Amino acid sequence: MRVALFVPCYIDAFEPEVGIATLKLLRRFGIDPEYPFDQTCCGQPMVNAGCHNEAKATEELFVRNFAGFDYIVVPSGSCTHQIRCHMTAIDQTEEVRQVRERTFELVEFLHDVLKVDGFPWAEFPHKVSYHNNCNALRGIFHGSMSERREPPYSKPLNLLRMVKGLELVEKARPDECCGFGGTFSVFEPAVSVKMGQDKVRDHASAGAEYVVSADSSCMLHQQGCADRLGLPLKFRHIAQVLNGDRA
């Protein structure tokens, strides 16, 4: 089984430890992913702004880097959603189709492909509020959605419940958007910041010490809001918690 690791540009630049935790976590399950060296970005920043033509070359580069693998693992629900659902600026050749189909977000890969049944090395004795990225939740269906009448389920929570000592807390608005929204965060700063403030206050009111998510982009935004408000929240990517990284 040939597995590739895609480290999204945010994580590469701002949260390298998330990429490192993902790599080490996969190795714990006997998978040694390859890291294609010329990787950059999935094209989402441009596509999110409507600029599909401007994303074309970046999408082409992505496919060149990741063609031929059985699985492409991404520690981001948002980038996975872009690749699987929106990577349409380029011609949809067989190769492109395969790359898109074989791309999995880390939680999905652990939960649905590897079907892992424990993280005996991991311990996280803290109160955790889980943040659902909207693309992870409503785009690639990480869990049931509060708006729908469907049986409740959550892939990330199923995994986190296997971590010793970890206590999940419940927010008042569990799956409301945090206001990051990609380019929204800079072109609509007023609402973006207000949504972020409301979100971090909701985490804090629920008694959370840590916010955990499968997406670093939402957490960069929320951390910025929490720090500005002086709320003592800490943020960790789910890969770090599952890998047993020290808090």
Place this chain on the structure above:
Amino acid sequence: MKESHEQRRAKDGLPALLHEALGTPDDGGAKSGSGERLTHGEATSRPLQPPPPERQPRGAKVHHRRPVDHNEAAQRFIDAPRHEKMHDERLWDLRQKRDRQMHGIPEWETLRELASSIKQHTLAHLGDHLERFEAQASANGIHVHWAQDGAEHNRIVHGILSDHGARRLIKSKSMLTEETGFRHYMQGVGIEVIETDLGERIQQLDDEAPSHIVVPAVHKLRSDVAEVFARTLGTDPNNDDVHYLAEQQREKTRPLILGADAGMTGANFAVAETGTFVVCTNEGNADLSANVPPLHIASIGIEKLIPRIADLGVFIRLLSRSALGSPITQYTSHFRGPRHGGEMHVVLVDNGRSARLGEVDFWESLKCIRCGACMNTCPVYRRSGGLSYGATYSGPIGLILDPTFDRRRYSSLPFASTLNGSCTNVCPVKIDIHKQIFAWRKALAETHDIGLGKQALMKAAGAVLSHPKLYRAAIATADGALKVLPDFAVTNRLNTWTQGRDMPEPPRETFHQWYERTHGGEEGAQ
């Protein structure tokens, strides 16, 4: 911009208040004779002051042909924290009530699917259903008119009113008449229009458009309504008791209703099979408008058709549950024909609808039954208010309807969304709203209607992100990374990121550098 209490606390290194109401604005604390702040032990405690009155934030500023600046209007809404908080919490409450109704109906998702299919079928055969409606309605004694656009609609209604010498028209709530600028037109030809829906009446008296398609004055506090009524109806400006205000409005408006020459309603559904139409209200005001005067005119958008009376139950079960979280509206009134000695007219209005029906990506927006559920759930709408969109329709449904009316002016609206997808999930007729918002961004970028600066920025980002060496060089430093990763960057201006957020900590090395240095963590650097 005026510094908020919260910002000041942040500057002073104090944590945020979880209960902002406990913070007294402009409270510098007790001072000693020498002007120094007294410590807690020295100072005397004092009661919290009531907050000063907060003026109602107004909507988006209109600049001819310039795209609406939603962010600017949203900032003013957020800077009125009592309004913003009330608005957010009130609409979130409606969303939660809607959820409770949904959980009471095991077949909820099937109902949505059915409603969507009925609407898809109807729109695919719209011409046939419209002709059938016309034939049946005519047979019932209704005069049926066709209007190509808003202007023609207004002329037709004016003509009917002139024929009857009508000087005063009472009407119930209709988004279609907002589209056509009906009240403004009627004012120009000297016909008095009285809105009978309470919220719409408040908005009419305040000369403001409805901010929500179901609850048009939802952005106003009680104190705002008291101010409007005091100014226009002569009520006590210091009394904002809701019962007092509602009663006063009723006392002042009821005589106007009883003396009206003509009545007007919209319609929630028009049934092709029977030539009848259905109006759903909670105040019974549509029935007043339709039944008090001898002349009833109904303005109906052509997308309101459903094929059979048997289909109606599907929509009635969904409509009020989605809109207000109540099982059904207080009144579901069926109109079949004129009463004895009276006259009934129906104006079927296109106003851009048949053109939209031909658009592959956007035609499904015509399934909309105007319940407002997408607005209630939208985190952006709840925090910016309906008037910040500067358009007839606001919230998620507005983002995809408004650009069909004026592509340039509303080109900014599809960007007033985080694409979180909650709107699509609550839509009772399964319009893929957030996917259409996404598609609108693409369509607008293709015709260069998203702003040249933004498009140039994206082009530059695309050039860097498609060249590994340029990308590596650009993100080698945190500053560089912030410039190249377009989500964080805005050209030549202060980074808007820092407006309410701190910058992320710069990393010592990128993941790529770590991988190169340690060969993926395998050599030494564990």
